[in-house]
Amino acid sequence: xxxxxxxxxxxxxxxxxxxxxxxxxxxxxxxxxxxxxxxxxxxxxxxxxxxxxxxxxxxxxxxxxxxxxxxxxxxxxxxxxxxxxxxxxxxxxxxxxxxxxxxxxxxxxxxxxxxxxxxxxxxxxxxxxxxxxxxxxxxxxxxxxxxxxxxxxxxxxxxxxxxxxxxxxxxxxxxxxxxxxxxxxxxxxxxxxxxxxxxxxxxxxxxxxxxxxxxxxxxxxxxxxxxxxxxxxxxxxxxxxxxxxxxxxxxxxxxxxxxxxxxxxxxxxxxxxxxxxxxxxxxxx
Amino acid sequence: xxxxxxxxxxxxxxxxxxxxxxxxxxxxxxxxxxxxxxxxxxxxxxxxxxxxxxxxxxxxxxxxxxxxxxxxxxxxxxxxxxxxxxxxxxxxxxxxxxxxxxxxxxxxxxxxxxxxxxxxxxxxxxxxxxxxxxxxxxxxxxxxxxxxxxxxxxxxxxxxxxxxxxxxxxxxxxxxxxxxxxxxxxxxxxxxxxxxxxxxxxxxxxxxxxxxxxxxxxxxxxxxxxxxxxxxxxxxxxxxxxxxxxxxxxxxxxxxxxxxxxxxxxxxxxxxxxxxxxxxxxxxxxxxxxxxxxxxxxxxxxxxxxxxxxxxxxxxxxxxxxxxxxxxxxxxxxxxxxxxxxxxxxxxxxxxxxxxxxxxxxxxxxxxxxxxxxxxxxxx
Numbered sequence: 001x002x003x004x005x006x007x008x009x010x011x012x013x014x015x016x017x018x019x020x021x022x023x024x025x026x027x028x029x030x031x032x033x034x035x036x037x038x039x040x041x042x043x044x045x046x047x048x049x050x051x052x053x054x055x056x057x058x059x060x061x062x063x064x065x066x067x068x069x070x071x072x073x074x075x076x077x078x079x080x081x082x083x084x085x086x087x088x089x090x091x092x093x094x095x096x097x098x099x100x101x102x103x104x105x106x107x108x109x110x111x112x113x114x115x116x117x118x119x120x121x122x123x124x125x126x127x128x129x130x131x132x133x134x135x136x137x138x139x140x141x142x143x144x145x146x147x148x149x150x151x152x153x154x155x156x157x158x159x160x161x162x163x164x165x166x167x168x169x170x171x172x173x174x175x176x177x178x179x180x181x182x183x184x185x186x187x188x189x190x191x192x193x194x195x196x197x198x199x200x201x202x203x204x205x206x207x208x209x210x211x212x213x214x215x216x217x218x219x220x221x222x223x224x225x226x227x228x229x230x231x232x233x234x235x236x237x238x239x240x241x242x243x244x245x246x247x248x249x250x251x252x253x254x255x256x257x258x259x260x261x262x263x264x265x266x267x268x269x270x271x272x273x274x275x276x277x278x279x280x281x282x283x284x285x
Numbered sequence: 286x287x288x289x290x291x292x293x294x295x296x297x298x299x300x301x302x303x304x305x306x307x308x309x310x311x312x313x314x315x316x317x318x319x320x321x322x323x324x325x326x327x328x329x330x331x332x333x334x335x336x337x338x339x340x341x342x343x344x345x346x347x348x349x350x351x352x353x354x355x356x357x358x359x360x361x362x363x364x365x366x367x368x369x370x371x372x373x374x375x376x377x378x379x380x381x382x383x384x385x386x387x388x389x390x391x392x393x394x395x396x397x398x399x400x401x402x403x404x405x406x407x408x409x410x411x412x413x414x415x416x417x418x419x420x421x422x423x424x425x426x427x428x429x430x431x432x433x434x435x436x437x438x439x440x441x442x443x444x445x446x447x448x449x450x451x452x453x454x455x456x457x458x459x460x461x462x463x464x465x466x467x468x469x470x471x472x473x474x475x476x477x478x479x480x481x482x483x484x485x486x487x488x489x490x491x492x493x494x495x496x497x498x499x500x501x502x503x504x505x506x507x508x509x510x511x512x513x514x515x516x517x518x519x520x521x522x523x524x525x526x527x528x529x530x531x532x533x534x535x536x537x538x539x540x541x542x543x544x545x546x547x548x549x550x551x552x553x554x555x556x557x558x559x560x561x562x563x564x565x566x567x568x569x570x571x572x573x574x575x576x577x578x579x580x581x582x583x584x585x586x587x588x589x590x591x592x593x594x595x596x597x598x599x600x601x602x603x604x605x606x607x608x609x610x611x612x613x614x615x616x617x618x619x620x621x622x623x624x625x626x627x628x629x630x631x632x633x634x635x636x637x638x639x640x641x642x643x644x645x646x647x648x649x650x651x652x653x654x655x656x657x658x659x660x661x662x663x664x665x
Contacts, residue, residue, distance in 0.1 A: 081566055083565060083566070102565070102566065105567065105568055109562075109566040111559050111562070111563065112559070115560050117577075117581065118659040119581045119658075128567075131577070132564075132567045132568075132569045132573050160659060162659070162661075162664055
């Protein structure tokens with residue numbers, strides 16, 4: 001704890017300049033939200049899930065939304081995906097409204113659990129969005145094969161979801177999201193239900209995938225190491241009402257291994273995230 | 286360690302031991318007792334053979350289940366054969382010896398069924414599947430023999446309960462009538478009514494799902510219709526659709542419609558929130574998400590209704606024929622033959638109904654298994 005604190009200031013200040021040149025041409029923000037608020041009408045009265053969210057996410061960024069439960073991180077992701085409607089404020093996805101972006105199938109969404117359809121084989125599950133998009137059969141097969149290879153699930157095409165482990169199911173659901181070939185990937189605590197070892201492994205694979213494909217990824221998590229390890233930018237949120245408390249740029253190299261979690265730079269960022277979470281949390285007590 | 290091993294083994298072998306000992310005790314007890322009231326003693330008849338045979342498997346011997354099963358089955362079959370052969374001699378006045386041997390054989394049969402069930406344990410193989418089919422068959426046969434022996438041994442009046450043999454004779458001698466009745470009631474009224482009732486319930490469920498107003502307006506009306514008593518509907522349907530099978534089919538439609546409607550409506554809501562959100566992220570149309578998500582997810586509910594309705598339909602058609610019908614049909618036959626005190630024929634019709642109903646249900650259940658193989662209750 002003390003060690004991390006002493007390392008905090010140099011690493012955090014060094015972070016922003018490193019992050020910027022690592023990215024290719026900025027072609028405007030993929031996601032731009034300003035003054036975004038969302039209030040749920042519940043039986044116990046209105047609950048403000050999001051308040052005054054201002055956020056810009058650029059092409060090729062890996063952005064983590066982190067915060068305690070109830071901070072609105074999932075709600076924010078669902079607003080981006082047009083699964084919830086904001087009460088006020090502006091948001092654009094790929095320069096258009098979330099609704100239009102959804103209709104253009106411009107994002108892939110990975111849920112907290114795999115949500116594979118049990119009556120479909122793994123290959124058929126991955127092909128599901130492609131069937132809905134009305135792609136030709138040959139193209140569907142090509143994409144299924146390619147994306148199952150990408151998540152190391154070749155050979156499991158004919159298995160049913162319930163014959164696979166939780167980690168494999170979640171990998172299949174990532175392949176399903178990738179099959180749409182979106183530039184934007186929205187992931188809602190995709191590894192939350194998995195054990196630490198599987199989670200580490202999938203984190204590494206996801207990072208490689210991001211490095212390979214240069215997709216924009218928005219990733220919801222409540223794990224600090226996961227957020228720091230994966231992200232180029234961390235958005236720290238605090239609850240009641242859900243707000244952005246801090247935005248941290250991570251300057252970690254793009255081709256990082258799990259070992260980086262032992263380095264002072266990593267610990268410094270993790271410390272800043274933890275401080276942010278703590279400060280946001282103490283607000284409610 | 287070894288104690289735990291023994292207690293784990295015990296219940297099976299102890300049960301086998303107990304059953305065979307009980308069988309032997311009853312067989313020995315039978316020896317000095319008369320087979321018929323005022324008649325000869327068991328010792329003097331062929332029942333001696335049966336009782337001696339029944340003593341053989343006293344200790345659950347031999348230890349190999351298959352061999353024990355074979356031996357017990359042969360002995361039980363021989364004993365039942367003798368008991369049935371003796372029936373004409375003891376008709377209505379069976380003695381304690383007869384009942385003791387019957388009890389002994391019954392115990393032995395239970396042991397046979399336990400061993401049969403034991404052979405079906407483990408990974409399913411064709412042989413194990415055959416054995417698991419044999420269990421209900423053996424049990425059914427055992428019940429029939431018991432029924433025959435009890436009814437004839439005690440001399441129960443046929444009007445109250447005829448022996449299965451009498452029913453079988455009537456069944457065999459009136460096959461053309463039974464077939465005509467079956468065709469009229471089952472092949473025409475039940476099948477048509479079932480198809481129309483289930484079909485209409487399903488289609489309306491799709492509509493109710495699409496138009497929320499119908500859910501509030503129509504479901505209560507459907508509920509009301511389903512609460513109507515069949516004895517009230519049947520005569521009205523006869524007025525509307527005539528004496529022939531269409532009026533029976535109409536009753537079946539009324540009976541099967543509502544279960545299908547309600548089950549399909551709740552089935553269409555069975556898909557999880559996440560699975561629906563997934564469809565939304567794909568910008569799927571209503572029809573696409575219906576076909577690819579909500580209907581498959583509703584299948585277990587739909588089949589539940591189809592199974593309930595398979596038995597409801599038959600009951601409905603038979604009862605409806607009590608309220609006006611041409612001179613053919615299972616319900617018509619039952620009502621007229623009861624009036625003529627021809628109970629054997631009533632039982633023959635009941636047999637037809639039981640077989641047809643079971644096969645119908647079994648067929649629906651079989652289709653269900655193949656289509657909802659993915660459901661947690663069928664996975665393997």
